[in-house]
Amino acid sequence: MIERIRSPLDVRAMPPEDLPTLAGEIRDFLVDRVCRSGGHLGPNLGVVELSIALHRVFDSPAEPIMWDTGHQAYVHKLLTGRAAGFDRLRRRGGLSGYPSQAESEHDVIENSHASTALSYADGIAKAARVSGRQPRPVVAVVGDGALTGGMAWEALNNIAASRLPVVVVLNDNGRSYALTIGGLADHLSALRGGRAHRSLFEELGIRYLGPVDGHDIAAVESALRTARESGGPVVVHCLTTKGRGYGHAERHELDRHHAVPVTDPATGRQAAQRRRSWTDVFADEIVRIGAERPDVVAVSAAMVEPAGLHPFQQRFPERLFDVGIAEQHAVTSAAGLALGGLHPVVCVYSTFLTRALDQVLMDVALHRCPVTFVLDRAGVTGDDGPSHNGMWDLSILNVVPGLAMAAPRDGRTLRAALREAVAIDDGPTAIRYPKGAVGPDLPAVDTVNGVDILHRDTDPDVLLVSVGAMADTCVRAARLLSEHGIATTVADPRWIKPVNPALTGLAAGHTLVVTVEDCGRSGGFGSALTLALRDAGVTVPIHCIGLPQRFLDQGLRAEVLEECGLTPQQIVRNVAGTMTRLGTRNHPELEPIGVLAAATMRETLS
Numbered sequence: 001m002i003e004r005i006r007s008p009l010d011v012r013a014m015p016p017e018d019l020p021t022l023a024g025e026i027r028d029f030l031v032d033r034v035c036r037s038g039g040h041l042g043p044n045l046g047v048v049e050l051s052i053a054l055h056r057v058f059d060s061p062a063e064p065i066m067w068d069t070g071h072q073a074y075v076h077k078l079l080t081g082r083a084a085g086f087d088r089l090r091r092r093g094g095l096s097g098y099p100s101q102a103e104s105e106h107d108v109i110e111n112s113h114a115s116t117a118l119s120y121a122d123g124i125a126k127a128a129r130v131s132g133r134q135p136r137p138v139v140a141v142v143g144d145g146a147l148t149g150g151m152a153w154e155a156l157n158n159i160a161a162s163r164l165p166v167v168v169v170l171n172d173n174g175r176s177y178a179l180t181i182g183g184l185a186d187h188l189s190a191l192r193g194g195r196a197h198r199s200l201f202e203e204l205g206i207r208y209l210g211p212v213d214g215h216d217i218a219a220v221e222s223a224l225r226t227a228r229e230s231g232g233p234v235v236v237h238c239l240t241t242k243g244r245g246y247g248h249a250e251r252h253e254l255d256r257h258h259a260v261p262v263t264d265p266a267t268g269r270q271a272a273q274r275r276r277s278w279t280d281v282f283a284d285e286i287v288r289i290g291a292e293r294p295d296v297v298a299v300s301a302a303m304v305e306p307a308g309l310h311p312f313q314q315r316f317p318e319r320l321f322d323v324g325i326a327e328q329h330a331v332t333s334a335a336g337l338a339l340g341g342l343h344p345v346v347c348v349y350s351t352f353l354t355r356a357l358d359q360v361l362m363d364v365a366l367h368r369c370p371v372t373f374v375l376d377r378a379g380v381t382g383d384d385g386p387s388h389n390g391m392w393d394l395s396i397l398n399v400v401p402g403l404a405m406a407a408p409r410d411g412r413t414l415r416a417a418l419r420e421a422v423a424i425d426d427g428p429t430a431i432r433y434p435k436g437a438v439g440p441d442l443p444a445v446d447t448v449n450g451v452d453i454l455h456r457d458t459d460p461d462v463l464l465v466s467v468g469a470m471a472d473t474c475v476r477a478a479r480l481l482s483e484h485g486i487a488t489t490v491a492d493p494r495w496i497k498p499v500n501p502a503l504t505g506l507a508a509g510h511t512l513v514v515t516v517e518d519c520g521r522s523g524g525f526g527s528a529l530t531l532a533l534r535d536a537g538v539t540v541p542i543h544c545i546g547l548p549q550r551f552l553d554q555g556l557r558a559e560v561l562e563e564c565g566l567t568p569q570q571i572v573r574n575v576a577g578t579m580t581r582l583g584t585r586n587h588p589e590l591e592p593i594g595v596l597a598a599a600t601m602r603e604t605l606s
């Protein structure tokens with residue numbers, strides 16, 4: 001059945017009695033394909049019937065269906081004719097794990113940061129009115145977790161005021177990753193159990209329909225048809241089960257298989273479990289620190305387990321605050337915790353801190369609050385696509401006065417940085433580290449005023465300054481450079497903001513400085529060091545290698561790094577090319593940088 005679906009018209013043409021069979025096929029298909037590629041399994045298994053009903057009732061794309069966060073749009077993709085793409089889900093050049101405008105006219109928005117769909121819907125409905133177009137419903141599907149984000153409530157406030165036909169489909173599975181928290185979750189639970197007399201939505205002036213069994217296609221269709229006809233703002237409250245129909249997900253205590261790596265579908269065993277990750281290192285160390293320091297508390301924006309705070313939560317439940325998908329609140333609430341005498345550790349994915357820059361700046365830094373930001377998934381994350389790369393943290397945090405930032409290169413330096421950060425009591429600190437497995441510890445051969453020297457040739461020409469996890473790549477590049485007669489020093493400052501003055505001293509003893517970071521080049525470490533060198537009157541040329549200032553396509557982390565010119569071989573060619581350009585050395589034996597990295601190279605040299 002799935003392969004016969006070319007568009008939602010085919011779904012609408014199906015007799016209702018065939019729909020349970022279609023739903024069953026979709027579930028089997030999802031388990032098979034998502035286990036093979038990795039991806040968002042639990043959320044999608046929960047919206048099979050809901051997605052079918054939505055596409056039978058609304059005339060997408062004229063009546064757009066938008067998915068908040070977008071991680072639960074796989075079924076929507078199947079119903080809009082993209083089954084074949086699932087063979088390369090989240091792979092390079094393959095189907096995106098989120099809605100994608102390039103893939104389909106049915107994908108209107110592709111932002112995968114949560115709590116935005118209602119605002120998009122509000123704007124699209126207003127645009128139709130201002131343009132004099134016939135009013136048609138605009139649909140936003142939002143999870144109970146995404147509804148804990150402040151933006152969702154800012155949007156509801158406006159949707160209520162505009163009286164426009166915005167249909168909010170609340171996909172309530174009671175969970176974000178873990179159980180959704182707070183007064184809102186309690187209210188939804190009361191609505192579910194028939195214990196609430198009136199919904200919060202009605203209090204705001206928005207019609208409320210439900211609760212509806214989200215796995216009963218006929219019941220959901222009926223509620224959606226009523227909403228469609230109503231002509232004004234409506235919330236349709238659908239109750240669903242995350243992981244529905246796949247026992248390993250339904251029984252998974254921590255997250256119902258929210259996002260799985262490659263997984264054996266029969267056993268539910270996940271491939272990535274075998275390798276120790278950066279997150280694991282953090283998870284262990286924060287528990288040790290917690291045992292020594294009763295003032296250390298942890299704050300999570302609905303990502304306790306994936307960000308490594310689950311052991312801390314188990315050990316110190318009263319010192320772990322899950323605030324919901326509310327990064328802005330997390331940051332300012334942490335400022336409050338600090339003002340109250342504690343040392344909060346706010347643990348978020350790097351990409352989600354972007355949302356709370358103002359709070360970091362004004363509420364934490366201006367008040368010199370001792371808050372430590374732990375930025376997991378910094379740099380290239382890869383298969384989640386452009387929105388999830390943690391490539392902006394350095395650029396945005398570089399502007400924050402008084403904030404010190406570390407980029408550990410391995411497990412040992414991560415543990416050390418965390419201890420150093422929580423020891424700082426007069427201002428904020430941040431630590432960034434990437435997604436995935438952590439490599440073996442990289443020992444320093446020397447330390448110069450806090451800067452670790454990882455490799456040192458005699459009479460070096462080039463000072464290669466590595467940022468965080470790029471250290472291993474830089475050491476490999478240095479060995480290759482040595483083989484080509486280019487003597488190199490590799491320095492790892494560990495603390496990358498403020499720039500350690502020892503680096504300017506080191507730089508002066510070389511003919512070229514090259515910085516390597518898995519971060520956007522604009523405003524990153526390289527540009528900060530450039531300023532520091534010039535301010536110190538050091539005129540040695542500096543060349544900055546980093547991520548190009550554009551949204552990076554999905555792919556494996558290694559593939560994306562290669563595309564951006566961040567492999568050892570590419571760094572060698574880049575360094576040699578720069579030396580030739582500067583007239584320092586000519587290395588014709590080193591071919592120009594590879595085709596894939598040419599764009600980065602052009603940007604780098606311009």
Ligand SMILES: Cc1ncc(C[n+]2csc(CCOP(=O)(O)OP(=O)(O)O)c2C)c(N)n1
Binds near residue numbers: 072325
């Ligand atoms: C701003 C932001 N913070 C955190 C996340 C990470 N995240 C992705 S999905 C999710 C939970 C979503 O819960 P819900 O909306 O209820 O959807 P469900 O997965 O339960 O279907 C979180 C925290 C995100 N995408 N955006």
Ligand SMILES: CC(=O)[C@@H](O)[C@H](O)COP(=O)(O)O
Binds near residue numbers: 069071112258259435
């Ligand atoms: C949708 C979302 O933002 C998260 O679910 C994210 O995709 C998880 O990424 P990890 O797999 O790196 O934990």
Ligand SMILES: [Mg+2]
Binds near residue numbers: 144146172173175176
């Ligand atoms: Mg949910």
